[in-house]
Amino acid sequence: MATAGKLNHLVLFTAIFTLFVATATADSGSDLVTELLTLQSQSKSGIIHLNDHLISRFLTSTKTPRPYSILIFFDAQQLHDKTELHLQEIRTEFTLVxxxxxxxxNDGDDDSVSRGKLFFCDIEFRESQSSFALFGVNALPHIRLVGPDAKSLRDDSIQMDQGDIARQAESMAEFVESRTKLKVGPIRRPPILSNKQLGLIAVILLIWSPFAAKKIFAGETLLHDPKIWLLGAVFVYFFSVSGAMHNIIRKMPMFLADRNDPDKLIFFYQGSGMQLGAEGFAVGFLYTVVGLLLALVTHVLVRVKNVMAQRVTMIIALLVSFWAVNKVVYLDNWKTGYGVHGFWPSSWNW
Structure with missing residues (x-):
């Protein structure tokens, strides 16, 4: 009976001790969340600025699982002048997310499902070089998600793909939602023009409208010049076939820095999931050359009376067009891996 009584006391003590440890751990996690929320509220952008001490405080010195995830933007002030990295533009999109x-x-509801479960942070290279080493970051731009169960910052955290980084805040939000199962919600972009700017523009238009009407009725505007319409048509054609609208909507960079060699630039990205601005403009230029040659042959060359000149010009136009289309097909095959049929009937192949 005495042994049974001691055993009961031991079980009771173990249960009380386990409950105490669990409560202490929960309180510690709650304190960390409260501290992060305080730091978040003190930042105008909502981004918490980390350093080596705070990395230790919220990540390396805490037990897993943590009650929160942290998305970190790695920055380096000395690289802001390298426009090919687009660090400031990417930081702006990160701030929007x-x-x-x-x-x-955080609409004033303390019981919000996502409140206190995800924090957006940044860290600067010169201030926190040891933390960069802990994450294994050796090239920028770089964004990394540290989940609740991540023990090793280098191996267990998740790096955001360069394609998601290079595109707009919406792409970053999709990454966050897919990895954390938390809802970011719609991206709230500030208006391009303020109310004062809109009012000033309206006043200028009202003042200028009588003079514009006089020019229009007199037929003295640029819109009455056929050459302007010709240049406009060529521009619209190039704009359409070069993917310029895609670049504007997605804010695609013209080129990227090579991760293995920062001094080397990448103008053509191999893979169908991403298209840089430079490769779109290159293909658009080739399409435009073919279109202009076709217009030359059908509208200008037919008016030339010299037969020899017609033939020489036609041959040159065909050769240049063939070269341009061949380059487009080659680039498409290199980028996507899909083959394209030849320009001649299959029965001609030997």
């Missing part, structure tokens, strides 16, 4: 997440999940 952070502010939108906070606004969409």
């Amino acid at each position: 952070a502010s939108s997440f906070i606004a969409n999940n």
Whole structure:
């Protein structure tokens, strides 16, 4: 009986101790979340600025699973002048994701599902070189997600793909939602023009409208010049076939820095999931050359009376067009891996 009594006391003590440890751990996690929320509220952008001490405080010194995830933007002030990296533009899109997440999940409701479960942070290279080494970051731009169960910052955290980084905030939000199962919500972009700017533009238009009407009725505007319409048509054609609208909507960079060699630039990205601005313009230029040659042959060359000149010009136009189309097909095959049928009937192949 005495042994049974001691055993019961031991079981009771173990249960109380386990409950105490669990409660202490929960309180510690709650304190960390409260501290992160305080730091978040003190930042105008909602992005918490980390350093080596805070990395240790919220990540390396805490037990897993943590009650939160942290998305970190790695920055380096000395690289802001390298426009090919687009660090400041990417930081702006990262800030939009952070502010939108906070606004969409912090409408004064302390019981919000996503509140306190994801924090957006940045870290600067010169201030926190040891933390960069912990993550294994050796090239920028770089964004990494540290989940609740991540023990090794290098191996267990998730790096955002360069394609998601290079594109707009919406792509970053999709990455966050797919990895954390938390809802970011719609991206809240500030208006391009303020109310004062819109009012000033309206006043200028009202003042200028009588003079514009006089020019229009007199037929003295640029819109009455056929050459302007010709140049406009060529521009619209190039704009359409070069993917310029895709670049504007997605804010695609013209080129990227090679991760293995920062001094080397990448103008053509191999893979169908991403298209850089330079490769779109290159293909658009080839299409435009073919279109202009076709217009030359059908509208100008037919008016030339010299037969020899017609033939020589026609041959040159065909050769250049064949070269341009061949380059487009080659680039498409290199980028996507899909083959394209030849330019002649299959029965001609030997």
